[in-house]
Amino acid sequence: MSTARTRSARPVATADDGDELRFCSTCAFSSACLDNGYDKSRLHELHILVEHTGPYREGEHVFREGEPFGAIAAVRAGTVKTYVTDRDGRETVLGFFLPGELIGLNAISQDRYPCNAVALESVALCRFSFPMMATLATRVPGIQQQLFKLLSEDIGKASLLSGDYSAEERLAAFMVTLSRRYAARGFSPTRFSLTMSRTDMANYLRLAPETVSRVLRRLQDSGFVAVERREFTVTDPAGLETLARHVLRV
């Protein structure tokens, strides 16, 4: 991970550093470990291997394909996009990562990042050294369990899109997913801003940008959503979920 330039100066946060502790509990990881019954009095064991990095500016890369894998990272703020490009420049977007979500889990197997990760807006991260985390996981079963769970979850997420669905179904499912993820982090599920371009959405959903534009308009004309440039409002949550039901396998 090319964090040298943007990395904050000190390795952050001891257990008695109240502010940092509260702040870092916004990382999915720490809080998930707590949820998993991790002994709070030993929380410093987790925190000593955490390093806050950023801010990454829009367009700045967090890591690039092929770089040696050293750490996974939880998004603290902003949105990260992971993607690969084929030789003729076409881009496949693997995912968007919102605050509280983890990037880098797909790098373990090859010990190299298999994709690029770029900030779509100003981004801050919690960086976890993976070797240290794995060592810790042998002593703290809750952390091991949590890692297994997160990895397994990502397999499921990756196969979600894999089905053969219409442009409308896919776009609706994407919007519902975003809505749920924002809701899970305490943001409004019905009103949020799209931090990625139409082209990014298209490359994620395997559509042409023009199709994204057209389908969004159709969804708006049908009264499911309201889109104003990148400002997004869900006006009929139930209706949208109905459109998405095949993809999301309700």
Next chain:
Amino acid sequence: MSTARTRSARPVATADDGDELRFCSTCAFSSACLDNGYDKSRLHELHILVEHTGPYREGEHVFREGEPFGAIAAVRAGTVKTYVTDRDGRETVLGFFLPGELIGLNAISQDRYPCNAVALESVALCRFSFPMMATLATRVPGIQQQLFKLLSEDIGKASLLSGDYSAEERLAAFMVTLSRRYAARGFSPTRFSLTMSRTDMANYLRLAPETVSRVLRRLQDSGFVAVERREFTVTDPAGLETLARHVLRV
């Protein structure tokens, strides 16, 4: 896992059971652990939590969606297909699992199997209790590492198909992948039999069965492969890989 009926009578294999040991080394899992520097003299620790199950006959289910998750399994013989169906009966195939490959890793996060697994031909499995394996993993770092690696690998595999490729590219990539996987297990990479129907391939590749049929014919007419019902020969491996290069990201 609904193995009660077909499960072999005894929980199999102590470390000094030479035959079983050799046999079980065909499980990806055991051998991978060995590769990872696992102390062979302690191999029984792994073997006591292994249970050989099967044979499952063609069409018989190994597990079904929604069943509580208890174990992952390595395929010893035969092919397993995992799939989900939406309410109007359309099937999405998530994967095919050949000897040496692991099923059930995507079940960890929800503690339920998120898909169905069915035998496409006579199948034998090595069943690993996941809770026991996780416990063992805390004591044996090689096993933990291996589990992380396998999980991470599956994330990558799941995103392989996710790109937007032509029918020909997808089918070529599928064939190349099959070829490599057979080669990795010591089978011929150029001549093998397709254990799944055209419809299964179609549901895996997001195509219509008719398209699979047509594209196979085209690949045959162009001299890349020879297909005789389910007997498959790669006649131009390099050419096929070229067709598949976008998908496989060579």
Next chain:
DNA sequence: GGCGGCTCTTGACCCTGATCAAGCGCCGCG
């Protein structure tokens, strides 16, 4: 404040692959 560039939208047309339909061949069963 105006220019230039980029993202997004909208329209027209086209192509890949889905769908519908029919026929074939292999295989199991009576």
Next chain:
DNA sequence: CGCGGCGCTTGATCAGGGTCAAGAGCCGCC
């Protein structure tokens, strides 16, 4: 041995979404 069923193939047609092209709105920069 003949019948029937299923999986596969092949042909004809159709449509969803891609591509190409042009224009509109927003924004930053000079």
